[in-house]
Amino acid sequence: MSGFNISVISGPNLDRLGKREPAIYGTATLDDVHRAVEEAAKARGASVSCMQSNCEGELVTAISHAGDRGFHGILLNAGAYTHTSIALYDAIRASALPTVEVHISNPDGREPFRRRSRIAPACMARVAGFGPSSYVLGLIGLLGHLEKLRSDERG
Template identity: 55%
Template structure:
């Protein structure tokens, strides 16, 4: 079976993982998470395209690119844009590639403003609250699409 391409898109401040509020986000870096995903993806016949940007427009462009490149799925941790970005909502709705929303922490146990997810309104599903393992669970879910 040919490898299926999975985009893993990460939003603002996720480049600071391992340093940023480890009590909430853990001590693993984004590079650590990428390595875990690549290893698990190899066993699932999936190729990982891992990206991070602090800029909303880059995430929108990469969502479009995922469809243009024939991606199997997108795992999206939009960070704070989850709760503010109608542009990401529209971009997810504009593509046919299934998107899985991913969060390290559980937004519903945090501040009230984090309880609304614009990304979740268009995502196929959401996995949150399991730290770095949230990404692996999302990848395993995407393998079933």
């Protein structure tokens, strides 16, 4: 049992999953994605808290205060802010928590402006292109990383 607490943060327009461009993002809703992540976390002895905001400032606050709120890591789909937000980059760095960037689609296979991630240098890993499963795969990787850190600390 890991006992890790993970903050799952989704950015702009992800509240429109299931309705917005289903050919790209599929038909699963954000609630469906959250349920899948919650089930995967529970199966691994972890817990998650999921939030979504279309407002950059709310995302910055959630990220930068995650450690103060008892989270051990962050799973982040910053949506379009991935490509523009230095503020999110700074918040990830300020949190000092391991953060995995996740995307439902593969940004590198889409429009040229989506191919640059401003937040990637602050994140430990990126999982993209697996549809809603990107969240679960990111969670599994993050929990594995946290378990390794815990094991290394114990010697």
